[in-house]
Amino acid sequence: MTTAPVRVLVVDDEPPIRRFLRTSLSAQGYHVLEAENGGGALTMFGRNPPDVLVLDLGLPDIDGVEVIRRIRDNGSTVPIIVLSSRVDERGKVQALDLGADDYVTKPFGTDELLARLRAALRHRLQQQGERPVFRNADLSVDLVRRLVTVRGDEVKLSPREYDLLRLLVAHAGKVLTHRFILREVWGGDTDVQYLRIYVRSLRQKIEADPERPQHLITETGVGYRLRGGD
Numbered sequence: 001m002t003t004a005p006v007r008v009l010v011v012d013d014e015p016p017i018r019r020f021l022r023t024s025l026s027a028q029g030y031h032v033l034e035a036e037n038g039g040g041a042l043t044m045f046g047r048n049p050p051d052v053l054v055l056d057l058g059l060p061d062i063d064g065v066e067v068i069r070r071i072r073d074n075g076s077t078v079p080i081i082v083l084s085s086r087v088d089e090r091g092k093v094q095a096l097d098l099g100a101d102d103y104v105t106k107p108f109g110t111d112e113l114l115a116r117l118r119a120a121l122r123h124r125l126q127q128q129g130e131r132p133v134f135r136n137a138d139l140s141v142d143l144v145r146r147l148v149t150v151r152g153d154e155v156k157l158s159p160r161e162y163d164l165l166r167l168l169v170a171h172a173g174k175v176l177t178h179r180f181i182l183r184e185v186w187g188g189d190t191d192v193q194y195l196r197i198y199v200r201s202l203r204q205k206i207e208a209d210p211e212r213p214q215h216l217i218t219e220t221g222v223g224y225r226l227r228g229g230d
Helices: 015-027 038-047 064-073 089-098 110-128 159-170 178-186 192-206
Strands: 007-011 031-035 052-056 080-084 102-105 133-136 139-142 147-150 175-177 216-219 223-226
Touching (some): 007 015, 015 110, 038 064, 052 064, 089 175, 159 192, 175 178, 192 216
Parallel strands (some): 052 080
């Protein structure tokens, strides 16, 4: 039995971008669908949802943020990767808060986009059947036993540090905004500087070199990402 190719819906109003993505993704075995505006994307999504959505924010009719809002309001968990310009930091944060899984900043390379696609699809599989043990290189998190080890040695975390790490593990590979983390871990009534203090403390315990983190990555101006597991 052959496996059906992953269906990627590309939504962008610029024909050269769509052509580039169609060529690049098709060469990697993806089945590429295209829409040039938000209305067309929502129509296609309603008829036959793709496996993953690659979505430009600056669309001529319904903007990308509103497309995300409508898709998530309908209960869909299809991975969404946002295409954004370098100056659209506010749009990126808003899109991620509404449920986008990741973003790629224009201009971007094929390898970066492919890596983001793989991470988003991997995260969705994790959500569908959360693994009791998360592993990534020398970091291991046993979610059942609440046991964290680095290079085989147990690491003692405070309850808040563990709550933060567990949230990151549950969304490994996905960018989490400051606002989302504060809401999920602290209930929302906390200054972002408090989050930075806990991230710094967590890095001291799980990173070989906290100044050059390999697990807990800062997405400047947006939030944090825990690298996807093995």
